[in-house]
Amino acid sequence: GAVVSQHPSRVICKSGTSVKIECRSLDFQATTMFWYRQFPKQSLMLMATSNEGSKATYEQGVEKDKFLINHASLTLSTLTVTSAHPEDSSFYICSARDRVLGSGANVLTFGAGSRLTVL
Amino acid sequence: DAKTTQPTSMDCAEGRAANLPCNHSTISGNEYVYWYRQIHSQGPQYIIHGLKNNETNEMASLIITEDRKSSTLILPHATLRDTAVYYCIVRAPNNAGNMLTFGGGTRLMVKP
Numbered sequence: 504g505a506v507v508s509q510h511p512s513r514v515i516c517k518s519g520t521s522v523k524i525e526c527r528s529l530d531f532q533a534t535t536m537f538w539y540r541q542f543p544k545q546s547l548m549l550m551a552t553s554n555e556g557s558k559a560t561y562e563q564g565v566e567k568d569k570f571l572i573n574h575a576s577l578t579l580s581t582l583t584v585t586s587a588h589p590e591d592s593s594f595y596i597c598s599a600r601d602r603v604l605g606s607g608a609n610v611l612t613f614g615a616g617s618r619l620t621v622l
Numbered sequence: 623d624a625k626t627t628q629p630t631s632m633d634c635a636e637g638r639a640a641n642l643p644c645n646h647s648t649i650s651g652n653e654y655v656y657w658y659r660q661i662h663s664q665g666p667q668y669i670i671h672g673l674k675n676n677e678t679n680e681m682a683s684l685i686i687t688e689d690r691k692s693s694t695l696i697l698p699h700a701t702l703r704d705t706a707v708y709y710c711i712v713r714a715p716n717n718a719g720n721m722l723t724f725g726g727g728t729r730l731m732v733k734p
Binding site: 507509537539546547548549552594596598610611612613614615616618 | 656658660663664665666667668671709721722723724725726727
C-alpha cells in the first residue's frame, strides 16, 4: 500500500535555529500534501496544504514566514520551522492522498510524524 | 464538513469486539464517513471508509445507519495493539484540497 516517509522522526534544537522536516511519498506521486501539528493530548490541527510547483495554502493563524513549505517534486514536501522557539515544540505530521487507494474518496496516508523539541 | 460526536474514551477487554460509535446527524448526501486511528506517538492510520453501505476489510467493519446519521466502527477481536485514539471524520469526496479535519476522537483502551 501507499507509504509516506517522514524524516527526521525526532529532532532537538536550540531556540533561534531552523529545522527542516522532509515528507516523501515512496510509491506514489502526490500533487498535494498536508502538514498537521499536534500538541500533547490534543487532536491534529491542519497547518497548511502543500501544492507541487506552487505556493502552499496556510490555515488561519499559521505564520507562513515561520513555517516555510516547499513542494518541489511530486514525491517530496519539506516543512522548515524558522527561528524555532520552545512554543514550536510539537509533533508534526504530513500526509498525502494516494489516487489509486482513494478513488473517489479522500483516503489519506500519513507519515509517522516528527517530534520537534526546542530548548 | 459535517460535525461528528464521539465518546471521549472507551474500554474493551482483549479478545472482545470493540464497538466505537460516531454521531454525524448533519451529514450531507455526498459525504463519506472515514475512520482513522492514532497509536501513541505515531501518525494516523487509515482504517475504513463508507458512504451508505456497511463495509468490511481486514481491519474492521463499518456499520452505517440507514439514515446515515450515525455509524459504528467494529473491531471484531480487539488486541492490546488496538489501544489508540480512533477518529471518525465525514467529508465530501471533492472538497477543496482533500484535507481531513480531525475532532477529539475516542481513546480506546484494550485491557487484558
